[in-house]
Amino acid sequence: MSHDETLTIGALAGAADVGRETIRFYENKGLIDAPPRSPAGYRRYPQESVQRLRFIRRAQELGFTLSEVAELLALRVDEVSACGPVEVRAREKLEQVDAKIVDLKRIGASLRRLVDKCEARQPTSDCPILEELDERS
Amino acid sequence: MSHDETLTIGALAGAADVGRETIRFYENKGLIDAPPRSPAGYRRYPQESVQRLRFIRRAQELGFTLSEVAELLALRVDEVSACGPVEVRAREKLEQVDAKIVDLKRIGASLRRLVDKCEARQPTSDCPILEELDERS
DNA sequence: GTAAACCCTGTAGTGTGGTACAGGGTCAAG
DNA sequence: CTTGACCCTGTACCACACTACAGGGTTTAC
Numbered sequence: 001m002s003h004d005e006t007l008t009i010g011a012l013a014g015a016a017d018v019g020r021e022t023i024r025f026y027e028n029k030g031l032i033d034a035p036p037r038s039p040a041g042y043r044r045y046p047q048e049s050v051q052r053l054r055f056i057r058r059a060q061e062l063g064f065t066l067s068e069v070a071e072l073l074a075l076r077v078d079e080v081s082a083c084g085p086v087e088v089r090a091r092e093k094l095e096q097v098d099a100k101i102v103d104l105k106r107i108g109a110s111l112r113r114l115v116d117k118c119e120a121r122q123p124t125s126d127c128p129i130l131e132e133l134d135e136r137s
Numbered sequence: 138m139s140h141d142e143t144l145t146i147g148a149l150a151g152a153a154d155v156g157r158e159t160i161r162f163y164e165n166k167g168l169i170d171a172p173p174r175s176p177a178g179y180r181r182y183p184q185e186s187v188q189r190l191r192f193i194r195r196a197q198e199l200g201f202t203l204s205e206v207a208e209l210l211a212l213r214v215d216e217v218s219a220c221g222p223v224e225v226r227a228r229e230k231l232e233q234v235d236a237k238i239v240d241l242k243r244i245g246a247s248l249r250r251l252v253d254k255c256e257a258r259q260p261t262s263d264c265p266i267l268e269e270l271d272e273r274s
Numbered sequence: 275g276t277a278a279a280c281c282c283t284g285t286a287g288t289g290t291g292g293t294a295c296a297g298g299g300t301c302a303a304g
Numbered sequence: 305c306t307t308g309a310c311c312c313t314g315t316a317c318c319a320c321a322c323t324a325c326a327g328g329g330t331t332t333a334c
Contacts, residue, residue, distance in 0.1 A: 008280075020281090024282095040282090040329080040330055041281080062240055072244075090255065091252055104237055104238050107196065111234060115227050146310095159291090166291090175311095177311080179300080
């Protein structure tokens, strides 16, 4: 297989730091397109697949399920996707994202208070933390 | 069972909006302490358990696994052993949280641009979402 | 020209985080 | 003093997102 700008599944897996099986799994789930095949039936991936895989991974880390990631990836405006429905879905995702940010900020604030308390603690006192983790909206 | 400031598992489940089974599951996993029991063996929870359960739920929604939640809750540790290692853990979580916020803001900005494009009715064939997380991989 | 290293399909198994019984005891109301 | 709503333990099952074979073909490096 001469080097022809495409990647085998193994090379892609290495480049994107995921397992081979994971890539086939994502293909099955429709998260990545089925790539063209070599005469012997081997998948040949374009370089951009690396970006897509990495996006999937990071979106997952942000708390999106695979089907939510699929929705994110499907959001684009072009000849085939009309503006109306795309806009609606994009707005929904945007709300999800903003809500996640709000929650994360609240958690972050709690953690920061925690860290501050640790820094300012009196030598003899315990690390008084539980209240800091409590909700209080 | 006269009202004695404690909650049955069902009352707690109702107050914290989780299933009974989930509470027992968390107890098993060490996420909540085994509460005292009534003579008949019924769990009697203090009011604070509601806060703890809600914290667990919220932290989970933000992408923390149950064992990470356990870590967060364990920051409460006991006595002298506390502050040093606790502070380190808290800082690590804080960094994770801040990084997530940065990524989510990027996705949010991307979605906002997409919505704007929709409003301006300027079809494009690129995928604005995919481009957002490219930098810094 | 053969062995290692890769690829294929397909199915089974894993870990996480629950959820749903089964089979039984307890308690409060009427 | 029974009936229904609650509680107990324990096990089985579920969805999600992988992960690991099995059984086979292909490519490449020596």
